[in-house]
Amino acid sequence: MGDILERAFFERPATEVAPELLGALIVREIDGQRVRAVVVETEAYQGMEDKACHASRGKTKRNAVMFGEAGHAYVYFTYGMHWMLNVVCDDMDLPAAVLIRALAPLDGLEAMRARRERDFGKPGWLNGPAKLCQALEIDGALNGADMCDKSTGLWFEKGFDLKADIVKQSARIGIGYATEPWLSLPWRWYVDSSSLSDLIKL
DNA sequence: CGCCAGATCCACT
DNA sequence: GTGGATCTGGCGG
Numbered sequence: 001m002g003d004i005l006e007r008a009f010f011e012r013p014a015t016e017v018a019p020e021l022l023g024a025l026i027v028r029e030i031d032g033q034r035v036r037a038v039v040v041e042t043e044a045y046q047g048m049e050d051k052a053c054h055a056s057r058g059k060t061k062r063n064a065v066m067f068g069e070a071g072h073a074y075v076y077f078t079y080g081m082h083w084m085l086n087v088v089c090d091d092m093d094l095p096a097a098v099l100i101r102a103l104a105p106l107d108g109l110e111a112m113r114a115r116r117e118r119d120f121g122k123p124g125w126l127n128g129p130a131k132l133c134q135a136l137e138i139d140g141a142l143n144g145a146d147m148c149d150k151s152t153g154l155w156f157e158k159g160f161d162l163k164a165d166i167v168k169q170s171a172r173i174g175i176g177y178a179t180e181p182w183l184s185l186p187w188r189w190y191v192d193s194s195s196l197s198d199l200i201k202l
Numbered sequence: 203c204g205c206c207a208g209a210t211c212c213a214c215t
Numbered sequence: 216g217t218g219g220a221t222c223t224g225g226c227g228g
Contacts, residue, residue, distance in 0.1 A: 043220070052220075062213055079221050080210030086220085099220055118223090130221050174220050
């Protein structure tokens with residue numbers, strides 16, 4: 001616990017990184033305050049052949065970061081109002097990323113109150129890729145930021161070792177535009193909500 | 203509860 | 216011009 005996740009951790013396919021990121025900590029510095037939360041839901045987007053992946057139609061201005069070095073943040077804007085946080089995986093020029101879909105609050109939470117006044121501290125207030133970005137003040141300014149460098153104010157640390165039986169899998173959410181088999185691949189990993197209270201006590 | 207529409211805008215076609 | 220790796224509140228059961 002506490003050691004930063006180094007670049008080598010991310011230099012693998014997103015389908016390997018995504019499940020291992022569960023239980024890790026995401027750390028964010030906002031106004032000199034340090035916020036920590038536990039990653040509890042991820043999705044893998046792997047390669048140009050993955051029809052759900054933004055990179056499937058080639059490199060563009062929007063998805064360019066995914067074609068770069070692993071360990072950097074791919075932050076994109078969607079639905080006219082929401083930011084999403086991914087961490088780039090795999091080799092250079094092989095687009096892959098893990099979408100961070102939900103967190104369990106750990107400490108330093110007050111720094112997030114003003115940004116999520118609507119539901120701060122209520123159950124599930126960090127479950128949702130756009131909600132957690134809002135809470136952690138993550139937006140386009142962080143697109144491309146190196147998450148293996150603490151000076152960016154955003155990185156991952158080793159966290160909890162999860163027992164395999166509390167990790168579940170499903171198809172990815174919100175990718176109705178994709179085609180089979182990508183549409184149904186079980187590339188979403190999450191900690192079952194009924195196991196969350198056990199996790200935080202660890 | 204579950205279902206659904208509206209919000210809102212940038213990059214891509 | 217189109218549509219999204221979403222969230223929210225309103226409405227009906």
